[in-house]
Amino acid sequence: MTAVVNPVEPLLRIERIPHIWCPGCGIGTTVNCFARALSESPDIDLDKLVVVSGIGCTGRVAGYLRLDSFHTTHGRPIPFATGMKLANPELKVVVYSGDGDLIAIGGNHFIHAARRNIELTVICVNNFNYAMTGGQVGPTTPATAVGTTAPYGVYERPFNLPYLAASCGAVYVARWTAYHVRQLAKSMKEALHKRGFTFIEIVTPCPTLYERRNRLGDGLTRMRFYKDNSVIDHDADLRSLDLGFEGKIICGRFVNIERPSLIEAMDTRLADKLGPKYRPIGEGT
Amino acid sequence: MKADPRGVLTGAYYIDGNHACCEGAIAAGCRFVAGYPITPSTEIVERIAARFPAVGGVFIQMEDEIASSIAIAGAAWAGKKAMTVSSGPGISLMMEHVGFAAMTETPCVFVNVQRGGPSTGLPTLPGQADMMQARWGSHGDYGIIALSPTSPQECFDLVIDAFNLAERYRVPVFMMMDECVGHMTEKVLIPPANQIEVEARRFTDLPPEQYSPYRPGDDLVPDIVKAGDGYRIHITGLTHDERGYPVISADCQDGLVRRLVGKINRNADRIIRVVEDDVEQADVIVVSYGITARVALRPIELARRDGIKVGHLRLVTVWPFPQQRIRELAERIKAFVVPELNLGQVVLEVERCAGGQCRTIPVDHAGGTVHDPDRIYRAILEGVK
Amino acid sequence: MSDTQTDRKVRPNKPKGVVVIDRDRCKGCGFCVEFCPTGVLALSEQLNGKGYHPPEAVAPDKCTGCGLCGMYCPDFAIFGYRPDKRASEVD
Numbered sequence: 001m002t003a004v005v006n007p008v009e010p011l012l013r014i015e016r017i018p019h020i021w022c023p024g025c026g027i028g029t030t031v032n033c034f035a036r037a038l039s040e041s042p043d044i045d046l047d048k049l050v051v052v053s054g055i056g057c058t059g060r061v062a063g064y065l066r067l068d069s070f071h072t073t074h075g076r077p078i079p080f081a082t083g084m085k086l087a088n089p090e091l092k093v094v095v096y097s098g099d100g101d102l103i104a105i106g107g108n109h110f111i112h113a114a115r116r117n118i119e120l121t122v123i124c125v126n127n128f129n130y131a132m133t134g135g136q137v138g139p140t141t142p143a144t145a146v147g148t149t150a151p152y153g154v155y156e157r158p159f160n161l162p163y164l165a166a167s168c169g170a171v172y173v174a175r176w177t178a179y180h181v182r183q184l185a186k187s188m189k190e191a192l193h194k195r196g197f198t199f200i201e202i203v204t205p206c207p208t209l210y211e212r213r214n215r216l217g218d219g220l221t222r223m224r225f226y227k228d229n230s231v232i233d234h235d236a237d238l239r240s241l242d243l244g245f246e247g248k249i250i251c252g253r254f255v256n257i258e259r260p261s262l263i264e265a266m267d268t269r270l271a272d273k274l275g276p277k278y279r280p281i282g283e284g285t
Numbered sequence: 286m287k288a289d290p291r292g293v294l295t296g297a298y299y300i301d302g303n304h305a306c307c308e309g310a311i312a313a314g315c316r317f318v319a320g321y322p323i324t325p326s327t328e329i330v331e332r333i334a335a336r337f338p339a340v341g342g343v344f345i346q347m348e349d350e351i352a353s354s355i356a357i358a359g360a361a362w363a364g365k366k367a368m369t370v371s372s373g374p375g376i377s378l379m380m381e382h383v384g385f386a387a388m389t390e391t392p393c394v395f396v397n398v399q400r401g402g403p404s405t406g407l408p409t410l411p412g413q414a415d416m417m418q419a420r421w422g423s424h425g426d427y428g429i430i431a432l433s434p435t436s437p438q439e440c441f442d443l444v445i446d447a448f449n450l451a452e453r454y455r456v457p458v459f460m461m462m463d464e465c466v467g468h469m470t471e472k473v474l475i476p477p478a479n480q481i482e483v484e485a486r487r488f489t490d491l492p493p494e495q496y497s498p499y500r501p502g503d504d505l506v507p508d509i510v511k512a513g514d515g516y517r518i519h520i521t522g523l524t525h526d527e528r529g530y531p532v533i534s535a536d537c538q539d540g541l542v543r544r545l546v547g548k549i550n551r552n553a554d555r556i557i558r559v560v561e562d563d564v565e566q567a568d569v570i571v572v573s574y575g576i577t578a579r580v581a582l583r584p585i586e587l588a589r590r591d592g593i594k595v596g597h598l599r600l601v602t603v604w605p606f607p608q609q610r611i612r613e614l615a616e617r618i619k620a621f622v623v624p625e626l627n628l629g630q631v632v633l634e635v636e637r638c639a640g641g642q643c644r645t646i647p648v649d650h651a652g653g654t655v656h657d658p659d660r661i662y663r664a665i666l667e668g669v670k
Numbered sequence: 671m672s673d674t675q676t677d678r679k680v681r682p683n684k685p686k687g688v689v690v691i692d693r694d695r696c697k698g699c700g701f702c703v704e705f706c707p708t709g710v711l712a713l714s715e716q717l718n719g720k721g722y723h724p725p726e727a728v729a730p731d732k733c734t735g736c737g738l739c740g741m742y743c744p745d746f747a748i749f750g751y752r753p754d755k756r757a758s759e760v761d
Binding site: 004006007008009012017018019021022023024025026027028029031032033036179181182185218219220223224 | 698
Binding site: 013048050088270274 | 316317319338339340341342343345347348349351352353355356357358359360361362363364365367381382385511512513514515516517518519520521522523530531
C-alpha cells in the first residue's frame with residue numbers, strides 16, 4: 001500500500017517546514033494553489049521551472065519550494081529573472097514576491113518588464129504592508145489605514161495593481177484573494193502557460209500586522225470578509241479596480257491578450273536584420 | 286580550455302580600450318551583458334549590442350544599473366558568463382549586487398571605466414578614485430578581485446583574466462579601467478583562439494543527491510551548478526549553510542564569511558599579478574597602476590638618468606593587494622612613491638604594508654587629467670633623500 | 671430504475687473522501703473548518719504541541735475528498751483525498 005501525501009508536499013523542502021509565516025497568514029494558501037496549478041500542468045518540467053523571490057514574507061516562498069529557487073535582493077527578483085530567462089529561454093521563470101518588494105522598490109523593474117513583455121509569471125501577494133519588517137505602510141496600503149510609518153493613517157493614494165500592470169503591457173492580468181483558491185489555482189495555471197509577462201495579484205490577510213493594527217480581525221475574519229465582499233467581474237473597467245480600506249474587492253481575469261514576448265520580438269528583429277548570421281543564445285554559445 | 290573561435294576577432298587593430306574590452310569579453314566566452322549607458326563606458330555596451338547577435342550572446346539595456354547588476358547574476362545562474370559595464374555613479378548603484386554576487390558566489394565581471402568623482406563629477410575625464418570602493422563598496426565582509434589595465438591591449442587581455450578568475454574563485458571581478466585607457470586608441474593584437482586560455486565554469490560532477498551548493502573544495506571554493514539541470518538548488522543572499530539554506534546564527538556567519546574572505550586571501554599567491562622592473566636593487570620604488578603606470582614611465586626614466594636607483598612595481602591586480610611583496614621590499618628601500626588619480630587610496634595599502642620600514646610618498650591628483658610627470662619625478666627625488 | 675439508484679436505497683452513504691490531519695503542523699487558523707463545504711471539521715478541544723487547537727473530523731462520513739481543506743491550509747497541515755482516485759499517491 002503506497003503512502004498518500006499532501007499534494008503540496010512533493011513541491012516543498014519538507015526539512016524546512018514548519019515555515020515562518022504567522023497563523024492565518026495567506027501566503028501558505030497561495031503556495032497550495034501554486035502546487036495545484038503545477039500538478040495540473042504535466043507539460044511543465046519542474047526541473048526547468050525556476051522561482052525567484054525578493055525580500056519579505058512572500059519572498060520566503062522561494063526557500064520552501066523544492067525547485068531551483070533564488071532568494072534575491074529587495075525589489076530585484078524581476079531583473080534577476082529577466083537575466084535568467086534571456087540567458088536560457090528554455091527555463092520557465094516565476095517571480096513570487098510581495099507588494100512592497102515588487103511595486104515600491106521594485107516598481108521600476110515591474111513596469112519595464114511588463115513593457116518588454118519578458119516571459120515571466122509574476123505572482124504578487126498583496127497584504128497591504130511590509131510585514132517582515134514589522135508592518136510599515138507601502139504603496140498598496142489603502143488610504144486611512146495605519147501602519148508603523150503612518151501612525152495617523154495613510155494619506156497617499158495606493159496603486160491599483162491590475163491597472164498598473166495592464167497599462168504597462170502585461171498580457172495576462174488577474175486578481176484574486178486567498179479565499180478564491182480554485183480560481184487562483186486556475187489563474188496560475190493559465191498564467192504559466194501564457195507567453196509573455198503575466199501578473200496575478202493575490203489579496204491576502206496579514207493577521208499579525210495589517211489586520212491587527214487596523215482592527216480588521218484575524219485571518220479567518222478576513223477570509224470571510226473576502227468571501228462576502230468580493231465580486232468576480234472579468235470585464236471590469238481596470239480603472240475601477242482600486243482597493244479602498246474596507247470596500248468591495250473586484251476580482252477576476254481582467255486582461256488576457258496576445259502580443260510577442262521579448263524573446264520572440266528579439267529573435268524576429270535580429271533574424272530579419274542579420275539573416276543566417278543571427279545566432280540565438282543556446283547551449284553551444 | 287581554448288576560446289571559442291567564433292567569438293575571437295583575430296587580427297591587429299587600432300582601437301580604443303573600450304572596444305578592446307568588448308572583444309576581450311567575447312573572446313573570454315561572455316555571452317550575456319546587461320548594461321546602462323554611462324560616460325565614459327558606453328562604447329563597450331554599444332559594441333556588445335552590435336557584436337553579440339552574431340556570436341550567440343544576448344545584450345539587454347536594462348532600465349537602470351541596479352537592474353543590470355542583478356540581471357547578470359540571473360544569467361550567471363542560468364549558466365552563462367556575464368558582465369556589466371558602468372562608471373562611478375552606476376557602480377555606486379550596483380554595490381548591493383556586488384555584495385549579492387560575493388555572498389552567493391556568483392561568477393561575474395563588473396567593468397568600471399573610472400571617471401572624475403564624486404557624484405556626477407567629471408563624466409568625460411579620467412580618475413582612479415574608485416579603487417577602495419571596488420574593495421569595500423558593498424556592506425559586510427567579503428573578498429573581490431580587481432584588475433587594472435594600463436593600455437587598450439590590456440583592456441583586451443585582462444578582461445579575459447577577469448572572467449577566468451571569476452570562474453575559478455566564484456567571485457565578482459572588477460575591471461578597473463579609466464576614461465583614459467578606455468578612450469585611448471592604440472594597437473591591439475587579438476591572437477588566434479587557440480592561443481587564448483579560458484576557464485570553464487567549475488560545474489560539479491556529483492549527482493543532485495550528493496551535491497551541496499556551498500560545500501567548498503580544498504581551495505575554499507565550491508563547485509557550481511546551473512538552474513535547469515535538476516539540482517533543485519536554493520540560493521539566497523541570507524547567511525546560509527552548505528545546503529544554501531538560511532541559518533541566522535553567529536556560528537554560521539563566522540564559517541561562511543571567513544570563507545568568502547579567505548578564499549581570496551588564501552589563494553592570493555595564485556591571483557596576484559604585478560609587473561616589476563628593477564626593484565631588486567632599488568632605493569625608491571614607484572608603485573602604480575592603470576593609466577598612471579604609463580605616465581610614471583617617463584619620470585622613472587629621467588630619474589634613472591640622474592643615477593637614481595628607482596624601480597617600478599606595476600599592479601596588474603590591485604585586489605587582492607600584494608601585501609607580502611610590499612612588506613619584503615619595504616625592508617630594503619628608502620621609499621615607495623605612489624602616484625594615483627585620487628587623493629590617496631592604494632597608497633594607504635602601500636603604507637600599511639610598509640609598516641613604517643620605509644617612507645611612503647603619495648603623489649595625489651584629484652582627477653580630470655593625468656599627472657604632470659614632473660610631480661612624480663620630484664617625488665622620486667624626495668624619496669631618495 | 672437504474673442500478674445506481676437502487677444501490678443508494680439499499681446501502682448507507684459511504685464517505686467518498688478521507689481527510690488527513692497533521693496535528694502538530696496546525697496553527698489553528700480555522701480556514702479548513704470554515705471552508706469545508708460539507709462541515710466535516712471542527713476545531714478540537716485538545717491542544718497540539720504549539721498550543722493550538724487543531725481540527726478534527728467530527729463528521730468524517732461527510733467528506734467528499736474535495737481537497738479544499740488542503741487548498742486553504744496555510745500550514746500544509748491537512749489534506750483530503752478520494753481513495754478511489756488516489757490522486758495524491760506517491761510511490
